[in-house]
Amino acid sequence: MIYEEHLRAAESAAWSMATIPWSAIDRDAARAEPEILASLRDAALIEGYLPTFAPRLMLLLWDDIDATAILSLELYEGLKHYTALRKYLDFVGEEASRVSEQALVDAREGTSGITYRRDEIITYLTHFMCSELFAAHFFRRLGERTREPVLAELLGYMSRDELRHSAGAGALLKKRIAANSQVADEILAAAENFRHYGSDVVDIPLAEENDFEAIMAMNRKIRQLCGLAPTEHLKEELTNG
Numbered sequence: 001m002i003y004e005e006h007l008r009a010a011e012s013a014a015w016s017m018a019t020i021p022w023s024a025i026d027r028d029a030a031r032a033e034p035e036i037l038a039s040l041r042d043a044a045l046i047e048g049y050l051p052t053f054a055p056r057l058m059l060l061l062w063d064d065i066d067a068t069a070i071l072s073l074e075l076y077e078g079l080k081h082y083t084a085l086r087k088y089l090d091f092v093g094e095e096a097s098r099v100s101e102q103a104l105v106d107a108r109e110g111t112s113g114i115t116y117r118r119d120e121i122i123t124y125l126t127h128f129m130c131s132e133l134f135a136a137h138f139f140r141r142l143g144e145r146t147r148e149p150v151l152a153e154l155l156g157y158m159s160r161d162e163l164r165h166s167a168g169a170g171a172l173l174k175k176r177i178a179a180n181s182q183v184a185d186e187i188l189a190a191a192e193n194f195r196h197y198g199s200d201v202v203d204i205p206l207a208e209e210n211d212f213e214a215i216m217a218m219n220r221k222i223r224q225l226c227g228l229a230p231t232e233h234l235k236e237e238l239t240n241g
Contacts, residue, residue, distance in 0.1 A: 040089060074165050110201065125172055139159040194218070
């Protein structure tokens with residue numbers, strides 16, 4: 001069972017919000033980084049969207065025990081991330097960057113018209129895998145930029161969580177390729193048209209200058225699964241076309 005391996009990994013890497021030194025937050029240092037605080041607010045809304053997003057996928061994957069288990073772990077840890085980010089922003093105390101429950105409810109309500117199709121599940125899983133990989137790099141970059149030590153510690157934990165989430169989705173896709181090699185073509189197509197699921201609730205640029213490392217990491221992950229990276233696949237299509 002795939003989920004047993006990932007459950008063990010989640011348990012061994014588990015961190016507790018109770019051990020985060022909230023009272024040691026340097027509010028002045030945090031308030032001097034308004035762009036980071038704004039990014040944390042967006043990240044909190046994305047993480048708080050998981051209880052709406054993940055069940056949509058699970059309803060399509062009801063017959064895949066591994067998939068529903070992996071998504072359940074993601075749901076739990078995503079909500080943990082939301083709670084930690086919201087708590088941090090509350091401690092900093094900058095009103096513009098706080099996340100109220102109503103703000104999260106409004107963000108979720110804006111996605112109420114979204115529907116998913118079972119025949120596109122490979123696309124959704126690929127986008128989920130890549131989104132988690134980008135999230136890992138996003139949190140790591142913020143952790144390297146911030147001068148507030150408590151945030152740097154928190155983002156380190158969260159970045160490692162996101163890498164595990166991406167690996168979990170990758171394992172689900174690998175399982176499907178093993179059952180049907182044509183799934184690799186669907187994964188490549190989905191990666192070439194990648195859309196972060198967090199775009200449902202916040203405005204996420206398709207690419208940023210600092211995302212080069214994350215893009216290359218996505219290429220490596222897709223190559224491991226499909227034997228070909230999206231950039232290589234596109235080059236082949238242009239050459240053959």
